[in-house]
Amino acid sequence: MKFTKGEIEGLWVIEPKVFGDHRGYFMESFQRDRFTAETGQDIQFVQDNESLSSKGVLRGMHFQKPPHAQGKLVRVISGAVLDVAVDIRKDSPTYGKHQSILLSGENKTQFYIPPGFAHGFLTLEDNTLFSYKCTNFYHPESEGSLAWFDKDLAIEWGDIAPVISEKDRDADAFASFVSPF
Numbered sequence: 001m002k003f004t005k006g007e008i009e010g011l012w013v014i015e016p017k018v019f020g021d022h023r024g025y026f027m028e029s030f031q032r033d034r035f036t037a038e039t040g041q042d043i044q045f046v047q048d049n050e051s052l053s054s055k056g057v058l059r060g061m062h063f064q065k066p067p068h069a070q071g072k073l074v075r076v077i078s079g080a081v082l083d084v085a086v087d088i089r090k091d092s093p094t095y096g097k098h099q100s101i102l103l104s105g106e107n108k109t110q111f112y113i114p115p116g117f118a119h120g121f122l123t124l125e126d127n128t129l130f131s132y133k134c135t136n137f138y139h140p141e142s143e144g145s146l147a148w149f150d151k152d153l154a155i156e157w158g159d160i161a162p163v164i165s166e167k168d169r170d171a172d173a174f175a176s177f178v179s180p181f
């Protein structure tokens with residue numbers, strides 16, 4: 001399991017060790033002691049989520065406000081996504097900046113996104129199974145979202161007309177956003 005610091009302070013990219021043999025493969029998808037030792041944080045995950053999406057679905061850019069903010073350890077079990085984390089910590093030197101990363105069933109790469117980031121992804125294949133661990137419970141009243149197409153965030157999704165939820169259609173513009181972090 002290889003841990004690499006992300007492009008923005010607090011983000012981590014994790015590459016699990018995959019044991020392939022004539023039957024298929026085995027890997028430890030999460031190991032608390034390693035995660036704590038490598039990140040230097042004793043992070044407690046309390047909820048696992050899973051979503052299945054066809055190609056061209058965009059879910060994001062979402063976050064929960066403190067005290068219900070969530071850290072997320074995200075991965076793709078099958079299919080592929082362009083995963084994006086936006087720094088919305090108002091005192092951060094990288095406020096408004098983002099990291100994009102390809103996560104897929106093939107590369108098995110994982111992405112840890114701490115509280116203080118808006119998160120979203122665009123699916124690149126049909127039947128993309130997305131799975132993630134959260135450090136806090138779902139609290140819908142605390143949900144916030146930023147517009148995935150916001151010009152100030154300047155996320156390069158490619159030339160897309162994504163399938164999105166009503167909630168994401170009405171997301172906030174970054175220019176008028178007042179960060180709760």
Ligand SMILES: Cc1cn([C@H]2C[C@H](O)[C@@H](COP(=O)(O)OP(=O)(O)O[C@H]3O[C@H](C)C(=O)[C@H](O)[C@H]3O)O2)c(=O)[nH]c1=O
Pocket residue numbers: 049051059060062063072119120121137138165
């Ligand atoms: C997130 C969540 C949702 N729900 C229910 C609420 C709705 O009835 C239904 C679909 O929820 P939503 O449309 O918010 O799902 P996504 O658009 O995939 O939301 C997620 O998208 C991005 C990628 C994120 O990082 C967040 O984890 C989360 O906001 O599941 C629950 O019961 N528990 C939950 O934890």
